Amino acid sequence: MKIDISKFSLHPLSYGDPNGSVFQHDDELYRVISEDQIDFYLELFERGIIDELIDKKCLIPSTIADVNIEEKWLVIRHESVAFPSYCFEWCGEMLKEAARVVLKLEQNLLRHGLTLTDPHPVNVLFQGVKPFWVDFGSLARVGAPNAGWSSEMFAAHFTRPLKIMSAGHDRLARCLLYEANLNGVSQREAEAITDGSWIRVRKAVKTRAGNVVRRVVPIPMRPLARRAKRLLAHSRDYSSINSKISSETKEIESIKLPQPTTRWSDYDNVWFPPFDSHRDWTEKHFVIEQILAEKRPRTVLDLGANRGWYSQLAARHGALVVALDSDSPAIGKLYRDARRDGLSILPLIHDFRSLHPTVPLGRTPGVPPWERFRCDMVFALALVHHLVFTNSLTFDYVVKVFSSFTDKWLVTEFVGREDRHIPDWVDGWPPWYSLDNFISAIKKEFKIVEVLPSNEDHRRLLLCSR
Numbered sequence: 001m002k003i004d005i006s007k008f009s010l011h012p013l014s015y016g017d018p019n020g021s022v023f024q025h026d027d028e029l030y031r032v033i034s035e036d037q038i039d040f041y042l043e044l045f046e047r048g049i050i051d052e053l054i055d056k057k058c059l060i061p062s063t064i065a066d067v068n069i070e071e072k073w074l075v076i077r078h079e080s081v082a083f084p085s086y087c088f089e090w091c092g093e094m095l096k097e098a099a100r101v102v103l104k105l106e107q108n109l110l111r112h113g114l115t116l117t118d119p120h121p122v123n124v125l126f127q128g129v130k131p132f133w134v135d136f137g138s139l140a141r142v143g144a145p146n147a148g149w150s151s152e153m154f155a156a157h158f159t160r161p162l163k164i165m166s167a168g169h170d171r172l173a174r175c176l177l178y179e180a181n182l183n184g185v186s187q188r189e190a191e192a193i194t195d196g197s198w199i200r201v202r203k204a205v206k207t208r209a210g211n212v213v214r215r216v217v218p219i220p221m222r223p224l225a226r227r228a229k230r231l232l233a234h235s236r237d238y239s240s241i242n243s244k245i246s247s248e249t250k251e252i253e254s255i256k257l258p259q260p261t262t263r264w265s266d267y268d269n270v271w272f273p274p275f276d277s278h279r280d281w282t283e284k285h286f287v288i289e290q291i292l293a294e295k296r297p298r299t300v301l302d303l304g305a306n307r308g309w310y311s312q313l314a315a316r317h318g319a320l321v322v323a324l325d326s327d328s329p330a331i332g333k334l335y336r337d338a339r340r341d342g343l344s345i346l347p348l349i350h351d352f353r354s355l356h357p358t359v360p361l362g363r364t365p366g367v368p369p370w371e372r373f374r375c376d377m378v379f380a381l382a383l384v385h386h387l388v389f390t391n392s393l394t395f396d397y398v399v400k401v402f403s404s405f406t407d408k409w410l411v412t413e414f415v416g417r418e419d420r421h422i423p424d425w426v427d428g429w430p431p432w433y434s435l436d437n438f439i440s441a442i443k444k445e446f447k448i449v450e451v452l453p454s455n456e457d458h459r460r461l462l463l464c465s466r
Contacts, residue, residue: 030078044114049112064077083126086122087177091331099158101133102119102133114139114140115241128338165258167193168260172193272307275316284453288379289317291411300314305323305325305347311379312334355370376408382413412462416459416460442462450462
């Protein structure tokens with residue numbers, strides 16, 4: 001069936017690509033290729049290069065679309081990514097896996113005389129735990145004008161941030177990726193944060209090599225030697241580029257990411273029971289499973305996911321899941337669990353306070369979180385009392401955030417004054433902190449609120465429906 005291109009709408013993040021533009025239509029993504037690039041991209045499809053890269057899990061699945069137009073156009077339909085994310089929302093393992101995919105793609109492109117012109121993480125998106133390259137516009141022939149692999153761009157957005165994370169500064173690396181945006185992390189910044197030991201070694205080797213060259217090469221021959229060095233550095237020879245990519249791959253693989261534990265990432269078996277042993281479950285586990293079985297949400301957002309037990313339960317019930325938490329080690333563990341078990345979960349690092357619709361763009365430079373992560377159902381379990389007592393947020397503020405992310409249902413939890421942990425956090429109780437007032441705030445956004453039991457008498461689960 002042909003598609004009417006006149007009904008396409010330009011994607012909000014499609015700009016600045018001379019090779020084409022990305023459009024949306026009926027929740028599908030299409031790329032309209034510029035006229036002067038049509039023959040090049042047709043050749044990539046006809047030679048089977050695109051299918052090969054898709055089969056190798058490097059490139060987002062894509063096909064040539066059948067569009068209803070008279071002009072000569074090439075329109076490519078891309079597989080939609082359920083939940084777009086940004087590199088500063090990823091844990092270290094995700095950034096490293098994205099780097100692997102970029103390097104793998106470049107190695108496979110080089111075999112066909114092709115290259116990437118823009119090795120930037122903004123061009124990588126995750127389908128669950130699997131990263132894919134999505135920017136067709138950055139494919140080019142080796143040696144084409146303004147085309148060529150940029151080792152500096154790759155280092156700025158992958159290698160240096162990963163080395164900062166390796167040194168134990170995960171949050172700083174993600175802050176720099178957010179603030180730097182297109183420029184990435186500079187060598188000077190990486191050196192200042194990591195104490196520069198790995199950079200100083202490299203500088204010392206280069207300096208020593210330069211001293212040797214100056215002693216060996218006669219003064220009259222040095223201009224020729226410098227010219228030869230420049231030519232070699234800018235060489236487009238395939239073996240030279242392949243060698244560079246191999247070296248960068250080894251460098252990425254050599255980076256060891258720490259796996260620290262925190263209060264939230266190190267839940268014991270009482271809080272993280274096996275999924276195949278109901279004997280170890282609490283009443284809360286059974287209630288949540290029953291909700292998932294009855295409502296059968298297609299998508300679930302788990303706010304304050306921690307290790308992600310309920311995220312994994314939802315994924316095992318067939319839902320596409322986004323799990324958000326501010327605790328990086330917890331998100332890292334969830335990512336490893338999801339990869340191990342093949343679960344459709346996208347774990348991301350987010351501070352709840354950045355998610356309110358009144359926060360400009362939710363601290364992101366592109367599409368805000370409440371548009372990217374909107375789901376059928378939102379989980380907010382054992383979260384509200386933390387937000388009230390440690391972040392001084394009101395019920396209205398909290399519920400407004402919950403509401404902005406769900407189309408159908410909210411499953412949240414109220415923790416009463418009897419909880420043994422809350423007195424350690426506060427000197428006094430807000431007079432408005434009660435189940436009735438929480439339900440009143442919820443009813444401003446949801447029509448139906450059903451009160452259900454949780455794992456302790458002073459806790460209640462609330463199933464809220466639009």
